[in-house]
Amino acid sequence: xxxxxxxxxxxxxxxxxxxxxxxxxxxxxxxxxxxxxxxxxxxxxxxxxxxxxxxxxxxxxxxxxxxxxxxxxxxxxxxxxxxxxxxxxxxxxxxxxxxxxxxxxxxxxxxxxxxxxxxxxxxxxxxxxxxx
Numbered sequence: 001x002x003x004x005x006x007x008x009x010x011x012x013x014x015x016x017x018x019x020x021x022x023x024x025x026x027x028x029x030x031x032x033x034x035x036x037x038x039x040x041x042x043x044x045x046x047x048x049x050x051x052x053x054x055x056x057x058x059x060x061x062x063x064x065x066x067x068x069x070x071x072x073x074x075x076x077x078x079x080x081x082x083x084x085x086x087x088x089x090x091x092x093x094x095x096x097x098x099x100x101x102x103x104x105x106x107x108x109x110x111x112x113x114x115x116x117x118x119x120x121x122x123x124x125x126x127x128x129x130x131x132x
Contacts, residue, residue: 026088027069037126040100040118044092047112048085054114056107063105064093065114 032043044065046054054067071087074080096102096118104119 024089025091027086027090028092029090031092037120039120040097042094042114042116042118044114044116045112046109046114049112051109051114054109056116058096058102058105061096061098061102062093063096063116063118064091065116066091 030045034041034043046067046069049067049069053069054065057064057066066089068089069085069087072083099120101119101121106117108115
């Protein structure tokens, strides 16, 4: 099911080459993509990541989201029972459809979810044609 979802996302926003980054990526946050008549909206799970630790860039039609989630600092007396949360650098990138108005992209973060809204250009929105 995850492969099907990734395939669907890549058909709309094909992933760009991740080789552009300078540091190795250690994890990829989960992303939901929803399309409405007005916009595409990405919801990116980033619990424990401050908005100051996230970078969103748009360059040559490629939207990239990167950052880092720091590992918990342990005291010398702490004993690790289990560590399951992924930490380190993350990076996701998408080649934007030509239907996107890149001057109106907005981002906000709340409750550990980064929301990126990608409005569609007016000419790409569906419209009803009246019969006269």
